[in-house]
Amino acid sequence: MNTELIVPLLAAAIQSGTPILYATLGEILTEKSGVLNLGVEGMMITGALAAFITAQATGHPLLAFLVAGLIGAAIGAIHAIVCLWFLGNQVVSGLALTIFGLGLADYLGTPLIGQTAPGFNKLAVPLLHAIPGLGPILFQQDILVYGAILMVPLLWLFLDKCRWGLNLRAVGEHPEAAAAAGISVLRYRWIGILGGGCLAGFGGAYLSLAYTHLWTNGLSAGRGWIAVALVIFAFWRPGRALLGAYLFGGVMAFQLRLQAVGTHLPSSLLLMLPYLLTVAVLVFSSWKSKQAAAPAALGVNMEPND
Amino acid sequence: MFTLSAYKRQEPRPWSSCLIVCAAVVLSLAVSALMLRLQGKPALHGIELLFQGALGSRWSIEDCLIKAIPIFLCSLGVAIAFRLQIWNIGAEGQFALGAIGATWAALTFPDQPGYILLPLMFGMAFLGGGLWGLIPALLKLRMRANEIIVTLMLNYIAILFLDYLIYGRWKDPGSFGFPMTKAFSVGAIVPKIGATEVNWGLVLCLVSGVVMWVFLRFTRMGYELKVAGENLNATRYAGLPYEKLVCLVMIFSGALAGWAGLIEASATINRLQPSIMVGYGYTAIVVAWLARLNPLTIGIASFLLAALRVGVENLQLELQVPAAFGGIMEGMILLTVLAGSFFNEFGFRFRRPS
Numbered sequence: 001m002n003t004e005l006i007v008p009l010l011a012a013a014i015q016s017g018t019p020i021l022y023a024t025l026g027e028i029l030t031e032k033s034g035v036l037n038l039g040v041e042g043m044m045i046t047g048a049l050a051a052f053i054t055a056q057a058t059g060h061p062l063l064a065f066l067v068a069g070l071i072g073a074a075i076g077a078i079h080a081i082v083c084l085w086f087l088g089n090q091v092v093s094g095l096a097l098t099i100f101g102l103g104l105a106d107y108l109g110t111p112l113i114g115q116t117a118p119g120f121n122k123l124a125v126p127l128l129h130a131i132p133g134l135g136p137i138l139f140q141q142d143i144l145v146y147g148a149i150l151m152v153p154l155l156w157l158f159l160d161k162c163r164w165g166l167n168l169r170a171v172g173e174h175p176e177a178a179a180a181a182g183i184s185v186l187r188y189r190w191i192g193i194l195g196g197g198c199l200a201g202f203g204g205a206y207l208s209l210a211y212t213h214l215w216t217n218g219l220s221a222g223r224g225w226i227a228v229a230l231v232i233f234a235f236w237r238p239g240r241a242l243l244g245a246y247l248f249g250g251v252m253a254f255q256l257r258l259q260a261v262g263t264h265l266p267s268s269l270l271l272m273l274p275y276l277l278t279v280a281v282l283v284f285s286s287w288k289s290k291q292a293a294a295p296a297a298l299g300v301n302m303e304p305n306d
Numbered sequence: 307m308f309t310l311s312a313y314k315r316q317e318p319r320p321w322s323s324c325l326i327v328c329a330a331v332v333l334s335l336a337v338s339a340l341m342l343r344l345q346g347k348p349a350l351h352g353i354e355l356l357f358q359g360a361l362g363s364r365w366s367i368e369d370c371l372i373k374a375i376p377i378f379l380c381s382l383g384v385a386i387a388f389r390l391q392i393w394n395i396g397a398e399g400q401f402a403l404g405a406i407g408a409t410w411a412a413l414t415f416p417d418q419p420g421y422i423l424l425p426l427m428f429g430m431a432f433l434g435g436g437l438w439g440l441i442p443a444l445l446k447l448r449m450r451a452n453e454i455i456v457t458l459m460l461n462y463i464a465i466l467f468l469d470y471l472i473y474g475r476w477k478d479p480g481s482f483g484f485p486m487t488k489a490f491s492v493g494a495i496v497p498k499i500g501a502t503e504v505n506w507g508l509v510l511c512l513v514s515g516v517v518m519w520v521f522l523r524f525t526r527m528g529y530e531l532k533v534a535g536e537n538l539n540a541t542r543y544a545g546l547p548y549e550k551l552v553c554l555v556m557i558f559s560g561a562l563a564g565w566a567g568l569i570e571a572s573a574t575i576n577r578l579q580p581s582i583m584v585g586y587g588y589t590a591i592v593v594a595w596l597a598r599l600n601p602l603t604i605g606i607a608s609f610l611l612a613a614l615r616v617g618v619e620n621l622q623l624e625l626q627v628p629a630a631f632g633g634i635m636e637g638m639i640l641l642t643v644l645a646g647s648f649f650n651e652f653g654f655r656f657r658r659p660s
Contacts, residue, residue, distance in 0.1 A: 095591060100637025272466045279451075282451050282452065287449040
């Protein structure tokens with residue numbers, strides 16, 4: 001392999017990793033507050049559709065991106081209402097949210113299949129883009145790629161250094177103790193769910209506005225689920241999420257490239273690669289971690305005391 | 307001043323859960339009517355078409371039963387796994403592997419008579435679905451890998467594997483390029499009951515439902531499963547064979563979904579083609595939860611959600627509403643039932659602030 005092959009591949013890896021990165025960071029935030037939201041796939045695809053429709057209607061991709069975040073959070077709010085207010089089972093509620101979101105996006109998106117919308121184009125960072133090798137990989141991407149990278153230290157700062165973030169983590173580790181210390185458990189879990197939904201919506205927007213500029217049903221293709229798996233791989237740490245997302249982006253870009261080149265392998269077998277890798281990565285990281293890195297109260301609702 | 311506060315009921319009220327499901331269905335119908343209206347379609351007429359399409363004629367009720375068969379089998383499998391607190395989301399993939407196993411037998415021994423070929427197909431579907439269920443169980447027990455994600459990924463992998471076979475080695479050379487296998491021989495087709503369109507899978511549903519009910523209620527292992535599902539610590543303390551339970555439950559859970567795949571391939575479409583995957587495995591999860599994991603109520607809920615599918619097909623035909631409409635309703639019904647169950651477990655009372 002020479003650089004003429006490697007450089008575009010790595011650039012494409014970062015592109016395909018970006019939507020997963022947004023969604024993974026979002027799910028980390030949600031899970032840190034002690035809530036498991038398996039609705040990432042549903043929030044992502046509705047976000048993608050919301051972005052697509054807004055971009056078509058207004059012609060402003062950035063506005064469309066923000067609307068996707070809002071819609072993602074709004075879909076997440078359903079999970080919050082069901083689980084936080086009505087103490088519904090978090091696993092089942094998340095699944096229902098995915099079924100609902102996929103249905104909604106298919107229903108509203110069917111008339112739009114094959115249409116295009118204005119999206120984000122690549123822009124070259126002055127000076128830096130000219131660095132051989134590194135330039136085309138890192139500094140000739142669209143603005144949302146940099147946005148996702150920026151989210152990594154921001155989320156780390158929030159969770160590790162900010163008072164609110166520490167409260168949010170306390171709620172995820174030991175809600176009773178947090179409540180006794182005067183922290184509102186429900187408020188921080190709302191923040192976790194809405195923030196996670198917003199980021200999942202951003203991830204979806206990346207798919208419809210930057211990755212493709214064209215609507216097809218089932219655009220998310222399991223990326224939301226891969227994000228849920230990556231949270232475990234990342235041990236709930238934003239930095240490792242970056243690594244994991246780009247690793248997946250690499251595999252997706254690689255199999256696309258192989259399909260384009262035309263190998264003897266049928267495309268359905270190549271398409272399996274990301275899903276096989278998810279299982280492998282999950283098994284490896286679950287097996288390796290000695291004690292659970294998961295928030296202690298993950299998935300457990302707090303019942304009202306009499 | 308009085309304040310409203312919630313308290314946990316000692317005994318959940320039996321009738322309120324039925325009431326909750328009814329309320330959820332009504333609410334979801336109302337929201338769907340609204341959605342039709344927003345798309346500029348006649349809302350009330352749409353709901354009417356939904357009911358008419360599902361229950362309006364003998365033919366449509368038979369269609370509901372035909373669709374209820376795979377949903378019921380998948381759901382029964384999902385429910386036993388859920389009872390053990392194993393989140394098997396993989397019925398869709400296990401369904402695919404069952405269909406693949408059965409198709410292998412049907413294509414390899416097409417000349418065998420039904421009394422030899424059908425049992426072989428059931429065996430292969432059991433093997434395919436069961437093994438596909440066993441993988442996540444082993445990964446969970448040995449490697450502590452989360453079964454939700456593993457089963458889900460195995461769904462994607464199974465569907466792609468099915469595509470690989472249909473587009474590749476199993477493709478019928480006489481299909482004019484369409485992705486499908488050769489039609490099954492007569493011996494490989496599950497027959498229909500009498501003069502109806504409904505196949506003998508319905509009887510398989512009844513039998514497996516009763517067997518499951520008896521197993522859960524009257525056998526030692528059924529009891530162990532109940533205890534283990536309710537309290538994992540008690541399981542370890544009492545020395546119950548937890549690992550064995552998980553493996554067995556996942557094998558049977560997968561095998562039931564596999565049989566559903568067999569019946570779809572054999573009785574409904576008479577061959578294997580991509581359109582066999584229509585999401586019964588996901589609907590089964592909705593059904594299992596609506597029915598509170600009880601074999602009897604799973605029967606009722608399977609019929610209802612099958613009726614929803616048939617009704618949506620009519621809506622699709624008459625008003626050009628996308629099929630995804632059914633998915634929205636399924637999700638909404640499940641979400642409202644989840645929220646509504648709160649009133650089943652908790653009561654309210656007014657209290658004077660102390």
